[in-house]
Amino acid sequence: MRYLIPLIFLTTAIVISYYWSKPIYDDIRVMLDQENGLNNALTKSKELQIIRDDLLARYNSISKSDLEAIEKMIPNNPNNVKIAVEIENIARKNNVVLKTLSVQGMTTPDSSSAPAQGLSVATMDMSFKASAPYNSFLNFLADLEKSLRIIEIKNLTFNAGETDFYEYNFSALTYYSYGQ
Amino acid sequence: MNNETASFIPKTTLTKPISYKKRMGLFTGLSIFLLILAAAMWGGLYFYKNNLNERLASLIESLKQANAVIDPDFLYGVNNLSQKIDTAKTILGKHLILTPIFNFLQQSTLQNVRFTDFSFHSSDTGNPQINLKGASRDYTSLALQVEEFRKSEDIESVSASDFTLGLDGRVNFSLVIVFKPSYLKFK
Numbered sequence: 001m002r003y004l005i006p007l008i009f010l011t012t013a014i015v016i017s018y019y020w021s022k023p024i025y026d027d028i029r030v031m032l033d034q035e036n037g038l039n040n041a042l043t044k045s046k047e048l049q050i051i052r053d054d055l056l057a058r059y060n061s062i063s064k065s066d067l068e069a070i071e072k073m074i075p076n077n078p079n080n081v082k083i084a085v086e087i088e089n090i091a092r093k094n095n096v097v098l099k100t101l102s103v104q105g106m107t108t109p110d111s112s113s114a115p116a117q118g119l120s121v122a123t124m125d126m127s128f129k130a131s132a133p134y135n136s137f138l139n140f141l142a143d144l145e146k147s148l149r150i151i152e153i154k155n156l157t158f159n160a161g162e163t164d165f166y167e168y169n170f171s172a173l174t175y176y177s178y179g180q
Numbered sequence: 181m182n183n184e185t186a187s188f189i190p191k192t193t194l195t196k197p198i199s200y201k202k203r204m205g206l207f208t209g210l211s212i213f214l215l216i217l218a219a220a221m222w223g224g225l226y227f228y229k230n231n232l233n234e235r236l237a238s239l240i241e242s243l244k245q246a247n248a249v250i251d252p253d254f255l256y257g258v259n260n261l262s263q264k265i266d267t268a269k270t271i272l273g274k275h276l277i278l279t280p281i282f283n284f285l286q287q288s289t290l291q292n293v294r295f296t297d298f299s300f301h302s303s304d305t306g307n308p309q310i311n312l313k314g315a316s317r318d319y320t321s322l323a324l325q326v327e328e329f330r331k332s333e334d335i336e337s338v339s340a341s342d343f344t345l346g347l348d349g350r351v352n353f354s355l356v357i358v359f360k361p362s363y364l365k366f367k
Contacts, residue, residue: 002205003207005208005211006205006207006208006210006211006212007211009208009211009212009214009215010211010214010215012215012218013211013214013215013217013218013219014218016215016218016219016221016222017218017221017222020222021218021221021222021225024222024225024226024229025225027229028225028228028229028232031229031232031233031236032232034236035232035235035236035239038236038239038240038243039239041243042239042242042243042246045243045246045247045250046246048250048255049246049249049250052249052250052251052254052255055255055258056254056258059258059261067261070261070264070265070268071264073264073268073271074264074267074268074271119260119263119264119267121267121271138279138282141278141279141282142279145277145278145279145366150271150272150275152275152276153276153278153300153302154301154302154303155299155300155301155302156278156298156299156300157297157298157299157300158297158298159296159297159298160294160295160296160297160298175267175271177264177267
């Protein structure tokens with residue numbers, strides 16, 4: 001009988017510790033981990049803000065025309081009709097008769113040009129046949145090389161005839177990106 | 181007569197005094213201490229958890245605000261642009277142009293030599309090259325032409341082949357000219 005009350009006290013202390021305090025303690029441990037994670041995220045977020053401000057300043061320093069040029073150089077899709085129109089316009093400007101123009105629908109991924117992560121780059125093959133006097137051909141070629149949409153000529157053949165009006169066969173490729 | 185005075189008040193204690201304050205046993209004290217400690221710990225933990233909850237809520241709110249300022253869409257766009265610029269640099273770094281070839285031919289072709297077939301070829305593995313078919317007045321003119329081409333520092337190699345003497349006395353030939361890629365690089 002003498003030990004009954006101390007035993008009740010002791011049992012109550014154990015019950016409080018085990019059934020009430022321990023679950024709260026376990027929760028606190030989880031919450032402390034969460035707090036640690038959130039603090040890290042907040043620190044990184046502040047670092048990102050600094051990077052963002054820096055990027056924003058740099059982005060604003062790029063002119064709109066330069067941005068458009070970059071987009072034109074490597075568009076986000078093959079834009080095969082657009083490139084055909086562009087070649088046709090360059091030919092027309094230089095009095096070059098475009099006889100055939102074929103832009104492939106099939107494309108090839110180009111990992112050598114793409115950055116290590118993110119953006120993927122592909123090439124699109126095309127071939128065209130043009131007729132023109134030699135000087136017109138040279139001007140046509142120079143304009144193709146100045147085109148913002150990069151046209152990489154892989155093969156070019158022509159034969160000199162009796163008159164100054166030759167037929168030129170081109171095979172070339174162009175680039176585009178297909179997202180991240 | 182006896183001088184001693186009688187007293188009813190006892191001079192000494194007859195029995196041990198009864199203590200109403202019982203001494204607390206060690207076990208009882210310890211149990212009370214542990215009970216108080218357990219209760220205090222529970223209370224402390226309870227309030228600490230509530231406090232932690234408020235701190236977490238505040239952190240989540242701060243993080244939301246910080247993320248809103250960062251604007252992930254903007255970062256995605258800028259990252260995409262940055263990668264495009266890098267890609268454009270890589271592509272332009274290996275981009276070849278053909279106009280220097282024709283300038284070279286115009287400047288280096290001798291008067292007694294005439295070209296009839298032109299073929300340009302470039303690949304990712306080898307250096308860009310042209311295959312020419314032509315005719316020269318004689319073998320000396322052909323030799324001089326090859327020497328003239330070889331003078332250029334932008335030429336990797338020049339090789340002539342398929343010499344045939346035509347009915348008109350002219351020498352038909354084939355030439356392969358391999359250019360240094362740097363000569364044709366877009367600048």
